[in-house]
Amino acid sequence: MELQAVLMAAGGGSRMTDLTYNTPKPMLPVGNKPLMWYPLNLLERVGFEEVIVITTKEVQKMMTTDPKMKLDVKMKLDVVCIQEDGDMGTADALRHIHQKIKTDILVVSCDLITDVALHEVVDLFRAHNATLAMLMSKAHEFTETVPGQKGKKKTAEQRDFVGVDQSGKRLLFMANEADLEDGLSIRKSIMRKHPRMLIKTGLVDAHLYCLKKAVVDFLADNKSISSIRGELVPYMVRKQFSKSTTNQTIKDDAEEQNEKKNEGSTNHELIISSRDESLIQLAQERSCWNDHRGDMSEAYHGGKLRCYVHIMDQGLCYRVNTLAAYIDANRLAPKLFDEPAVHPSAVISERCQMGSDSIFGALCQVAEKTSIKRSTIGNSTTVKEKVKVTNSIIMHGVTIEEGCNIQGSVICSNAVIGRGADLKYCLVGNGQRIEPEAERTNEVIVGTDQLMEI
Amino acid sequence: MADSGDPEGAGPKDGIVQAKNEGREMTKEEKQRMRKEKKQQKKSKEKKDDKGSQEGGKEKKQSSSDPPSAQPTTHNNTQKAPSAVPAPVPVPAPETAAPADKPAKSKGELKAERRARQEAERASKQGKKGDAGQQAATGKPKAPPSELQPVVKRLPEHVQVDNPEVLRKLAKKLERQQIPLRSDYGYKVSLFSHLHQYSRKAPLTQQLGIPSTVIHPVIVRLGLQYSQGIVAGSNARSVALLHAFKQVIRDYTTPPNEELSRDLVNKLKPYISFLNQCRPLSASMGNAIKYIKKEISNIPSQCKEEEAKTKLLNCIECYINEKIVLAAKAIAKYSIEKISDGDVILVYGCSSLVNHILCEAFEKDRKFRVIVVDSRPRLEGREALRRLVQRGISCTYVLISAVSYILPEVSKVFLGAHALLANGYVMSRVGTSQIALVAKTFNVPVLVCCETYKFCERVQTDSFVSNELDDPDDLIVTRKGKTQLEHWQQVPLLGLLNLVYDVTPPDFVDLVITDLGMIPCTSVPVVLRVKNVDQ
Numbered sequence: 001m002e003l004q005a006v007l008m009a010a011g012g013g014s015r016m017t018d019l020t021y022n023t024p025k026p027m028l029p030v031g032n033k034p035l036m037w038y039p040l041n042l043l044e045r046v047g048f049e050e051v052i053v054i055t056t057k058e059v060q061k062m063m064t065t066d067p068k069m070k071l072d073v074k075m076k077l078d079v080v081c082i083q084e085d086g087d088m089g090t091a092d093a094l095r096h097i098h099q100k101i102k103t104d105i106l107v108v109s110c111d112l113i114t115d116v117a118l119h120e121v122v123d124l125f126r127a128h129n130a131t132l133a134m135l136m137s138k139a140h141e142f143t144e145t146v147p148g149q150k151g152k153k154k155t156a157e158q159r160d161f162v163g164v165d166q167s168g169k170r171l172l173f174m175a176n177e178a179d180l181e182d183g184l185s186i187r188k189s190i191m192r193k194h195p196r197m198l199i200k201t202g203l204v205d206a207h208l209y210c211l212k213k214a215v216v217d218f219l220a221d222n223k224s225i226s227s228i229r230g231e232l233v234p235y236m237v238r239k240q241f242s243k244s245t246t247n248q249t250i251k252d253d254a255e256e257q258n259e260k261k262n263e264g265s266t267n268h269e270l271i272i273s274s275r276d277e278s279l280i281q282l283a284q285e286r287s288c289w290n291d292h293r294g295d296m297s298e299a300y301h302g303g304k305l306r307c308y309v310h311i312m313d314q315g316l317c318y319r320v321n322t323l324a325a326y327i328d329a330n331r332l333a334p335k336l337f338d339e340p341a342v343h344p345s346a347v348i349s350e351r352c353q354m355g356s357d358s359i360f361g362a363l364c365q366v367a368e369k370t371s372i373k374r375s376t377i378g379n380s381t382t383v384k385e386k387v388k389v390t391n392s393i394i395m396h397g398v399t400i401e402e403g404c405n406i407q408g409s410v411i412c413s414n415a416v417i418g419r420g421a422d423l424k425y426c427l428v429g430n431g432q433r434i435e436p437e438a439e440r441t442n443e444v445i446v447g448t449d450q451l452m453e454i
Numbered sequence: 455m456a457d458s459g460d461p462e463g464a465g466p467k468d469g470i471v472q473a474k475n476e477g478r479e480m481t482k483e484e485k486q487r488m489r490k491e492k493k494q495q496k497k498s499k500e501k502k503d504d505k506g507s508q509e510g511g512k513e514k515k516q517s518s519s520d521p522p523s524a525q526p527t528t529h530n531n532t533q534k535a536p537s538a539v540p541a542p543v544p545v546p547a548p549e550t551a552a553p554a555d556k557p558a559k560s561k562g563e564l565k566a567e568r569r570a571r572q573e574a575e576r577a578s579k580q581g582k583k584g585d586a587g588q589q590a591a592t593g594k595p596k597a598p599p600s601e602l603q604p605v606v607k608r609l610p611e612h613v614q615v616d617n618p619e620v621l622r623k624l625a626k627k628l629e630r631q632q633i634p635l636r637s638d639y640g641y642k643v644s645l646f647s648h649l650h651q652y653s654r655k656a657p658l659t660q661q662l663g664i665p666s667t668v669i670h671p672v673i674v675r676l677g678l679q680y681s682q683g684i685v686a687g688s689n690a691r692s693v694a695l696l697h698a699f700k701q702v703i704r705d706y707t708t709p710p711n712e713e714l715s716r717d718l719v720n721k722l723k724p725y726i727s728f729l730n731q732c733r734p735l736s737a738s739m740g741n742a743i744k745y746i747k748k749e750i751s752n753i754p755s756q757c758k759e760e761e762a763k764t765k766l767l768n769c770i771e772c773y774i775n776e777k778i779v780l781a782a783k784a785i786a787k788y789s790i791e792k793i794s795d796g797d798v799i800l801v802y803g804c805s806s807l808v809n810h811i812l813c814e815a816f817e818k819d820r821k822f823r824v825i826v827v828d829s830r831p832r833l834e835g836r837e838a839l840r841r842l843v844q845r846g847i848s849c850t851y852v853l854i855s856a857v858s859y860i861l862p863e864v865s866k867v868f869l870g871a872h873a874l875l876a877n878g879y880v881m882s883r884v885g886t887s888q889i890a891l892v893a894k895t896f897n898v899p900v901l902v903c904c905e906t907y908k909f910c911e912r913v914q915t916d917s918f919v920s921n922e923l924d925d926p927d928d929l930i931v932t933r934k935g936k937t938q939l940e941h942w943q944q945v946p947l948l949g950l951l952n953l954v955y956d957v958t959p960p961d962f963v964d965l966v967i968t969d970l971g972m973i974p975c976t977s978v979p980v981v982l983r984v985k986n987v988d989q
Contacts, residue, residue: 002665002674047663106664119659126659126671127678279697279774287690288804288834289683296844 001103005048008090009036009055009110010082016323018444022430026055026110027062029378029395031334032361034066035320036110040073046118050076052100054093056084089226091219098220109207113333114317124169124308125210131272132236132307133210136203137317142324145408147427159201165194171307172197174237189241193301206317218270239270240305272304330376330393334359495575612734613920616648631724632668634661636731640926643949651923657681658732672701673725677732688872688908689778689806692738696770699746703766714762715753734922737873737910745773777907781969782807785903786814788967797822797865803883804834805870807903813845825864829854829885831928854885861896871904876982877913878960878975884953890962899964906968909982917956926950
């Protein structure tokens, strides 16, 4: 077997608590499908037959009841539950399922919505025998107004600096602004080997990683690494150029491991080796190919640890981890698929003005004289007469009484909007009731119980 | 072939014209023709003489040609064995000797019989021109045809791309093996429209699922590395292929009710098709595959799986060790005798073997300098230059357009080969024949270094019939921000041609250094025959 897929669906959605305090992030509806359906669909389309899903008990329960997940996902899902409140990072989760991992893995996050040609990433992983291959995309500006945001949008949060070589594929440098206190410093060893480096900011890390099995073994030994994105990836990128990996001589697997055991060092090295290393070496020697030119070193500068990145410049790639991203994703995700905008079981009266980019979920009821433009109406939602809904996201089970005017808002599940209410750029939390004739602008309306959760 | 008498009118005329140009050529051509006509005569004679035993012989032939192709070759090999002894006729026609009678008589009698017949025929048919030229030019000749059955000489698929029938057959075969078909790219120059032309930007993995279940992941990786040029060069490709096969054999388990010797070969077939789709197989790879298939088929059925697997892995190790590593050492040993102090050696492109030789010679304290000739678009010479300079050899670097400028300084030319064809032609990177031609004009000796496992039974006299077309977009270059050829596909009369191989005639080559020794180019068929006998 070549690759095992691992879906990380235990994240809490810490950057959009208003949405996630009742619904766990993996099950948030985006275009009337649960968020985690998108990466699963990507994996299924590409040809995976089994996925290991790391999630919480709550999400697992919801997965079994959700119709979309049950019917549409044909792959075998091996669900591994972890503690919800535990501080488990993604790397910790990998360590948790270490026993199940038999081969190289493809780690995907549940909040990734993309139409990337996955073979581009995996081909880098295969062709160069890479230790890590990841996907990044050019960041898009979020254009929609975010409800509840007071004042101008904050300047972009901590940037990521990504350094690639001339071909744009080899990952040379990765650091987050938060970790760079005195400015960006680049080691001389990197500059000597790759004198031309392109440093890019404004890239979104799609959190899609192809990792060698040796990395998972390394994680199992090294308990100090808890996050893939935050710690493991920068560590591996740095390790490409460290002296020990480049001066590795060819030894037998057994010999090397014995040596490491005898040393008794706690710093377990990331050992990248394989059987028939001598044959691989021979083939590389005889091949007249080099990945760089201008200096006297062989291909890959003799390094065994290699990290590659595929940067998408066209196409869709969203990480739905903030409210703004969520809203934008709702707008664009349905365009990925050629599904009818109106679910067949929806009951929509003829005198309803439907915009072409509105989506209607199953069993929703829309009365006459309503106007629904650029919006998403969830499953089992009731929209009464004379309601105007523009640019909004209505989740499941919502009731909107007559005469309401909803603009640019997000209405979470099971909320009730009283008649005549006028909501502009608001976020109505789960199960909330908006009193009739209410006029709210740019507010986040959530229950008191949520306010207690800090 | 059994029925043809003298079909080619053009053939003999070509032969005469050629013979007028090159004195050496005539005798070889003549010999070839005589060989052919002898075969035909023997056939017609045997038809008359051995009518009675023909039925018996036919059955034998048919029964012997039914089992896998290994059998007829061994059948013919037993014929060739007695004739391997140097006879006055350099190439007796043993293949078509009457097979029906062979088992009955003893070796000595057969030899004497044959020699007598040949003398008689040569005397009677002196000067008659046969269709030797035509035969040499057809594609890969299979096991020599039996005179009792008309043999269909099949052209390999990869030189018949403009024939929709063949393409349809290929598509069907690939579908059966569940391997995606790679589509051709771009406008093909009409002279080469019978060959495949693929784009590097459209790898075959686009159509494969991830993770690959039909094809072993190691093979997918190998195919990717071939198509992207990460593993390039005849030796490197063969070693990588054998390495991949080792993994495949390790991961293989015999399904119930199947025999390892037959099932494993069937397992390897789709992998080989896949690799062929990624990049056409080289001659060395073809020989390696033949060897492995033979080894697998020779595994006795009572052998346990673990034992069989270990045996196969050892065979592969041995093959690599003998045919590549040790052969390189032997060739280096012979070549060092040919390198003297003060030599100026010209090399072309990046041949792993030639680089190895030069490094060894430098270790043995020979004083020489090297001129590396390079050509676009691959610019492999830069890699050769790096390896030589790293060792401390003083080098000069020129592009192929300057080769006639630099040749007066050169004392020897060392060339590597992709394959050595059965008629003595050297198939190598495009540009090699140019270098050999110019060197011949300047009277500089040209030495070709080639291991015996690259010897191929194919026969080719030009570079058009069978070649490889690389990605035409490689020829596009960006200078000062401008890419002139960016939209070459929209220009109606423009075609980009990126050839990979060309053939050098044996007259330009003075010596071939192989692990068996230093032989002239014309002795390649002898080596091939000796190799077949050994096997």
